[in-house]
Amino acid sequence: MADAIMTEAKEKMQKAAQNLQRELGQIRAGRANASLLDRITVNYYGAPTPLNQMASIQIPEARVLMITPFDKSILQDVEKAIMASDIGISPTNDGNVIRLIIPQLTEERRKELAKDVKKEAENAKIAVRNIRRDA
Template sequence: MSNEILTTAKERMEQSEASLLREFGSIRAGRANASLLDRIQVEYYGAPTPLNQLASISIPEARVLIVTPFDKSSIKDVEHAINASDLGITPQSDGTMIRLVIPQLTEERRKDLAKEVKKVAEGAKVAVRNIRRDAMDTAKRQEKNKEITEDELRGLEKDIQNLTDKSVEKIDKLTKDKETELLDV
């Protein structure tokens, strides 16, 4: 029973970390990254379709993304979707591919993005702490229902806290790495 609580808590904490990584991937750091386009949906034959399913995305230079649609007739739709997104990058099309040049970030914008990174990371830590609270509550319920002993409860609480500490530590490291990437000129 107690292993089940730990396993569930660990899986949920890992999901929070993965979610944080995806969120960090969408924060642009002044260099080309294909994950910038992950959230873009293209209206393709009447259905919203993720851009990465309609086109190949390559990075020929540090600050350039090339989007090459598999179906050349969809290039206008792809271009429109990129323009309509919150990327803030104007696509340049030559009829067969779309070039996105990522502008250099100003010092002020870098600092703003670093603050955003900290805010997103804090949200992930709150999620991890909520997972810890849920796991602790489940363990206490089991002890109350006499499914586990008081000693087992103390050991389980210690294990849950260790899991939480490791997860928060990993989130801090990911945050520090992303801040370094952002503030590195």
């Protein structure tokens, strides 16, 4: 009985830690990271499809993401989906690929990122506390 409770609590805590890791990975720092685009979905022939399933995402330079859709006809749709998302980066379309140039961090943006990280860490702590309390 006690072992089952401990096992369940450990699994839930590991999920909370993985969730924190995923959330921190999606915070836009000063470098290009393909996980920035994980939450973006594109309307692909009437069905919402994750961007990383319909395009190749490359990082040719430290601050540049290059998105090459497998189907060139959806280039405009991909661009619209990126603009509609809340990542704060404007796409550049050259007809074949879409480039996202990540701007350098300003002091103000660094402070915002620090606040976001603290908020996510606090949410993870609360989740772990709740799991311990329930176990």
